[in-house]
Amino acid sequence: MRGRAGRVCVWPGSPEESLPRAMTERKLTTRAEDFSEWYNQVVLRAELADYAPVRGCMIVRPYGWALWEAIMAALDKRFKATGHVNAAFPLLIPRSFIEKEKSHVAGFSPELAVVTHGGGEELEEPLVIRPTSETIIGHSYAKWIESYRDLPLLINQWNSVVRWELRTRLFVRTLEFFWQEGHTAHATAEEAQAETLQMVEVYADFARNEAAVPVIPGRKSEAEKFAGAEVTYALEAMMGDGKALQFSTSHNLGQKFAKAFEIKYLDKQGALQHCWTTSWGLSTRVVGAIIMVHGDDQGLILPPRLAPYQLVIVPIFKTDEEKTQVFENARQLSRRLVDAGIRVKMDEREGLSPGFKFNDWEMRGVPLRLELGPKDVAKASVVLARRDQPGKEGKAFVPQQGIDVAVAQLLGEIQESLYGRALRFRQARTVEPRDYQEFSKAVERGFAFCWWCGRSECEEKIKEETKATMRCIPLDPTLDRTVAPAAGSGECVYCGQPAREKAIFARAY
RNA sequence: CGGGGCGUAGCGCAGCCUGGUAGCGCACCUGCCUUGGGCGCAGGGGGUCGUUGGUUCAAAUCCAAUCGCCCCGACCA
Numbered sequence: 001m002r003g004r005a006g007r008v009c010v011w012p013g014s015p016e017e018s019l020p021r022a023m024t025e026r027k028l029t030t031r032a033e034d035f036s037e038w039y040n041q042v043v044l045r046a047e048l049a050d051y052a053p054v055r056g057c058m059i060v061r062p063y064g065w066a067l068w069e070a071i072m073a074a075l076d077k078r079f080k081a082t083g084h085v086n087a088a089f090p091l092l093i094p095r096s097f098i099e100k101e102k103s104h105v106a107g108f109s110p111e112l113a114v115v116t117h118g119g120g121e122e123l124e125e126p127l128v129i130r131p132t133s134e135t136i137i138g139h140s141y142a143k144w145i146e147s148y149r150d151l152p153l154l155i156n157q158w159n160s161v162v163r164w165e166l167r168t169r170l171f172v173r174t175l176e177f178f179w180q181e182g183h184t185a186h187a188t189a190e191e192a193q194a195e196t197l198q199m200v201e202v203y204a205d206f207a208r209n210e211a212a213v214p215v216i217p218g219r220k221s222e223a224e225k226f227a228g229a230e231v232t233y234a235l236e237a238m239m240g241d242g243k244a245l246q247f248s249t250s251h252n253l254g255q256k257f258a259k260a261f262e263i264k265y266l267d268k269q270g271a272l273q274h275c276w277t278t279s280w281g282l283s284t285r286v287v288g289a290i291i292m293v294h295g296d297d298q299g300l301i302l303p304p305r306l307a308p309y310q311l312v313i314v315p316i317f318k319t320d321e322e323k324t325q326v327f328e329n330a331r332q333l334s335r336r337l338v339d340a341g342i343r344v345k346m347d348e349r350e351g352l353s354p355g356f357k358f359n360d361w362e363m364r365g366v367p368l369r370l371e372l373g374p375k376d377v378a379k380a381s382v383v384l385a386r387r388d389q390p391g392k393e394g395k396a397f398v399p400q401q402g403i404d405v406a407v408a409q410l411l412g413e414i415q416e417s418l419y420g421r422a423l424r425f426r427q428a429r430t431v432e433p434r435d436y437q438e439f440s441k442a443v444e445r446g447f448a449f450c451w452w453c454g455r456s457e458c459e460e461k462i463k464e465e466t467k468a469t470m471r472c473i474p475l476d477p478t479l480d481r482t483v484a485p486a487a488g489s490g491e492c493v494y495c496g497q498p499a500r501e502k503a504i505f506a507r508a509y
Numbered sequence: 510c511g512g513g514g515c516g517u518a519g520c521g522c523a524g525c526c527u528g529g530u531a532g533c534g535c536a537c538c539u540g541c542c543u544u545g546g547g548c549g550c551a552g553g554g555g556g557u558c559g560u561u562g563g564u565u566c567a568a569a570u571c572c573a574a575u576c577g578c579c580c581c582g583a584c585c586a
Binding site: 132249282355 | 510579
């Protein structure tokens with residue numbers, strides 16, 4: 001690493017400490033210096049997203065959207081495999097719909113965007129822009145469901161929703177965000193609960209095997225659960241600064257919405273019953289999670305399974321003859337890799353040095369880089385550089401023969417290695433505090449896993465005093481072997497009263 | 510909504526205190542030269558200084574109002 005000619009200078013008399021980081025600086029702010037600033041710079045410089053003219057809104061740029069498309073594809077496949085179908089419900093919802101379920105109104109009223117005018121005239125009834133679609137879907141379900149034969153009804157939709165958040169952050173919390181929301185209706189409480197838990201597993205499988213993000217599936221507290229749910233389950237992940245981020249949620253809505261919207265069916269005995277419903281969602285927030293879990297001081301590191309480009313080819317040459325030779329060889333390699341099902345990007349940009357391109361693709365997180373110069377062409381080999389192992393360590397000379405096999409294998413290794421690294425990081429920063437003092441220290445840099453009496457008062461006090469919130473009560477330990485089963489009993493970490501459950505507490509995004 | 514910061518070229522900023530010709534770095538365009546870790550040289554284009562009003566012969570600069578954005582809290586996927 002040399003040549004910092006482009007670095008912005010510090011002018012005389014200015015306090016260096018408070019200098020804003022110029023985007024034109026070559027080097028990223030490091031994660032250790034300012035994690036938040038690092039995150040913003042990565043999102044902008046990797047061209048995942050940009051700020052919109054409206055506060056808190058985000059423009060998802062092509063590279064960011066390609067990543068989201070990969071996420072959608074991986075999830076959609078899983079949803080279909082578990083019997084769900086996609087549909088599209090309207091963006092605008094009559095205001096009265098939101099008001100039908102009382103805990104739902106209470107939870108969402110403060111963050112609604114409301115349309116009061118249309119076609120130049122004031123509307124008789126204001127319309128809200130959906131913050132989530134339980135109500136409008138509930139309305140339809142009430143019309144569609146008549147018999148137990150109509151159940152279960154398993155529908156998902158990919159869309160965007162709007163919540164008027166006070167404090168926003170690219171991908172992690174924006175006014176409008178893209179997501180999927182699944183809505184199902186069942187004949188029995190048991191089926192609804194099974195569906196709720198099944199989706200937790202679907203998300204956990206996606207998180208681990210596609211996003212390479214270790215997650216802790218668990219149940220939310222009363223205070224943290226979805227407005228209108230009987231029970232909320234969530235997957236919690238640890239970001240690179242030790243803070244928690246909710247990866248996805250799955251709610252058992254019981255009969256609350258079925259009663260509010262009169263979703264009823266006739267059972268086999270001819271008795272009229274209310275349905276049992278669920279909803280579950282995962283948003284573009286996971287893009288933020290992927291950035292914050294895997295990224296390093298060079299930029300983004302994308303898990304191979306989701307990366308828009310899994311391998312980038314950087315051709316190197318001096319003369320025109322070399323260029324012709326190198327390009328011919330590069331195209332041939334590209335074709336072979338594409339045939340092997342690998343997503344390849346060939347960097348044919350003129351006038352940029354190889355060094356610039358290396359840095360550029362590292363910023364964008366492409367998992368593997370293939371360098372090809374005249375020397376390699378002569379030797380019928382290439383240089384492969386792993387994004388997860390910066391510098392010489394991650395570089396290897398590989399013969400061109402069998403390159404497709406070698407690349408596929410390396411991509412698999414990178415995928416595994418990213419998950420392992422993130423898991424070890426979380427384990428190293430998850431402690432089981434013996435007392436409140438240890439607890440307070442633990443949540444300053446990671447997760448605390450401790451006994452909790454279950455009372456909201458303790459949860460509230462902990463939040464006031466340490467800024468840590470109750471993330472979840474971890475579920476079945478087979479979902480995550482790194483967290484011990486919460487069997488037995490102990491004393492609440494805050495009040496000392498008997499506790500039967502262990503919870504994860506952490507500062508959260 | 511409370512606290513802090515900032516609006517001057519596409520981006521990042523200086524200039525403002527002490528009023529008088531619009532400035533720097535990066536990016537961009539053209540040409541040459543280069544290319545194995547963020548090349549170099551030469552030339553060039555681009556700004557009603559957030560908006561409105563006031564003071565003044567004269568306002569980026571002084572005064573007032575207003576709008577917007579970012580960061581830190583409270584609320585949340």
